[in-house]
Amino acid sequence: MLNHNNQEEYRDPINYDLEFGGETDKYDFFLQLAKKHPGHVLELACGTGLTTLYLAERGIRITGVDIVEPMLAYARIKAKELPVDFIEADARIFESNQRYSMIYLTGNAFQAFLSDEDQTALLRTIYKHLEPDGIFAFEMRNPDGTDLSDEEEESWGTFTDMDGATVKVSGTQTYDASKQLMHWVTFRDWGHRQTTSRIVCRFTDVQTLKQLLDKQGFILEHQYANWDQTSFQPSSPMVISVCKKV
Structure with missing residues (x-):
């Protein structure tokens, strides 16, 4: 799943939160889902706990699991006195005696599982x-609603870092259709320094996903195009899947 290159995006947890945090519509989606299925919740690939802590602050009993220790270390700092556990583990082989009413992944984390074996x-x-x-709930980019063509470096936007500086973000993408793998290279320019990180994500088509979920014993209950629960369409850029254990 997370090879060396796939962890490069997660070396700077404080600035990671500043660049990717604040998605309250997403956090609310998982909060409402957890409230409908009361019990102990598990977030896999939880990172710095952006979603985990949002749910914990609102009374959800929750545990977060991630493989990247610096992200978890920052999550624990942010958690303060909240009753939430963070566990360092590989989601493919995670073992616990606890059973959960809901398990979810977000941040397109499902796409970090790069092979049939990893997904299974x-x-x-x-x-x-x-x-x-x-x-079980998660989202991923829909290959039929995504431009998978190779792209030279282009601007992806900006964010304000921990020191108040504006960071310019740009990147390239290269798609390996034979393996369904997108290779992104991200450049962040602080003016006085630049960083480069690489990440690989797998694009699974919706029909293959349904077959995979069915084979592993899940009933696909709902698929949405966005966090306000608009119905998924074949050309939607994102697909959010909510499944039940049979």
């Missing part, structure tokens, strides 16, 4: 740790 191992872990009729 992830889903088996989730199935094993869900309570009967437990809910």
Whole structure:
């Protein structure tokens, strides 16, 4: 799943939060889903706990799991006295005696599982740790709604870092259709310095995803195009899936 290159995006957790935080519509989606399925919730690939802590602050009993220790270390600092556990583990082989009413991934984390074997191992872990009729939810980019063509460096936007500086973000993308793998290279320009990081994500088409979920014992209950629960269409850029353990 997370090879060396795939961890490069997660070396600077404070600025990661500043660049990618604040997605309250997404956090609210998982909060409302958790409230509908009361119990203990598990977030896999939780990173710095952006979503985990949002739910914990609102009374959800929750545990976060991630493989990248610096991200978890920052999550624990932010958690302060909140009753939330953060565990360093690989989601493919995570083991716990706890069973959860809901398990979810977000940030397109499902796409970090780069092979059939990785995806199967992830889903088996989730199935094993869900309570009967437990809910599994996650989102991913829809390949039929995404431009997968190779692109030279282009601007992707800006963010304000921990020191108040404006950071310019740009990048390239190269798609390996034979393996369904997108290779992104991201450049962040502070003016006085520049960083480069690489990440690889797998694009799974919706029909293949449905077959995979069915094979691993999940019923696909809903698919949405965005966090306000608009119905998914074949050309939607994103697909949010909510599944139940059979």
